[in-house]
Amino acid sequence: MKAYQHELAHSYEHRRRLFQFSSASLFQSLITAIIVGVVVALVGVVIIKVSQTGQIPWYILASVEGIVQLLIVTVLLTILLEQRRKRSIRRTLELAFLNHHIRNAMTQMTMASNAADPEEQQRFMRDATARVSETLFRVANSADLTGLSLEVDLFGKELAHEGEEREKGDERQAKEFATNPH
Secondary structure, three states: OOOOOOOOOOOOOOOOOOOOOOOOOHHHHHHHHHHHHHHHHHHHHHHHHHHHHHOOOHHHHHHHHHHHHHHHHHHHHHHHHHHHHHHHHHHHHHHHHHHHHHHHHHHHHHHHOOOOOHHHHHHHHHHHHHHHHHHHHHHHHOOOHHHHOOOOOOOOHHHHHHHHHHHHHHHHHHHHHHHOOO
16 A cells, blocks of 8 residues: 555545535535534424324424424534544544654664664664654554554554565565566
8 A cells, every 4th residue: 555545644635425524614514504404404394294284282393393303413413523523532643653653763863873883873774764654654544543552562663664564565566567567
């Protein structure tokens, strides 16, 4: 998988579904609010029409209509707030993940200058660079939140090795494509 290939690689991109209620602009928020209002109003009209055929007293009709509309608005707002809460949690995890791994990689690069052996300095620099690269790749392409957990790989060793393995796999695919382009 190449960088930014995931369908939601950028935080400003949203899925294009009718009832997701994710808005990137004021206009989209207004459209969503209008749709919710129309749905609630239509439910009220349907309840009134159904009650007219059954000769239901007005006070029962008003109570039922109010309860149904309250339930609809509650469900839709709950969906909206839950999506915003999940986005907020993801943003917090992304920032913590980036902060931890990139700061540690930069510290490693700074400390590499203290190594006496030039080969050891180069190894430290390569490891730190691989860690930064894989951290950015994982944040950009992680579909679930488990890939951004600090509990899994606190020191970043697996992070750098995953990047190397992915790059080797990409190189193999490029060689296979070069020999057999279809």
